[in-house]
Amino acid sequence: MKKLEVFDPAMCCPTGVCGPSVDPELTRIASALFLIEGKGFTxxxxNLASEPDVFIDNAKISQLLNEKGPSVLPIVLFNDEVVKEAAYPANDELAEWFEMDSSELSIKKSTNKLL
Known part of the structure; x- marks a missing residue:
């Protein structure tokens, strides 16, 4: 089973909508990960702020943080291998790893209008 783990920098929430301005990159990655998980993948x-033990307990993550500091975050592991540092993967990368079409990783906006 394919598994993706994202080690985020310290932040108040993973969606990016809780601060004074919305970070579109956090919104994009949260949406894409939600859709991947919905297809049955792990x-x-x-979050470094709320789960620091996970960062310490993972040897690869701990080593990268010790060598490069917190600017290396986010770190992305795919099947326990580091595949991305200091950035979130693009939807095309996620689609390739999970053998999906990248269009499946975009939430469709409703065209229905409320009257």
């Missing part, structure tokens, strides 16, 4: 996301 997706785990860890």
């Amino acid at each position: 997706v785990k996301r860890y």
Whole structure:
């Protein structure tokens, strides 16, 4: 089973909508990960602020943080291998890893209008 783990920097929430301005990159990755998880794949996301033990307990993550500091975050593991540092994967990368079409990773906006 394919597994994706995202080790986020310290932040108040993973969606990016709780601060004074919305970070579109956090919104995009949260949406894409939600859709991947909905297809039955294992997706785990860890926040340095609320789950520091997970960062310490993972040897690869701990080593990268010790060598490069917190600017290396986010770190993305795919099947326990580091595939991305200091950035979130693009939808095309996620689609390739999970053998999906990248269009499946975009939430369709409703065209229905409320009267």
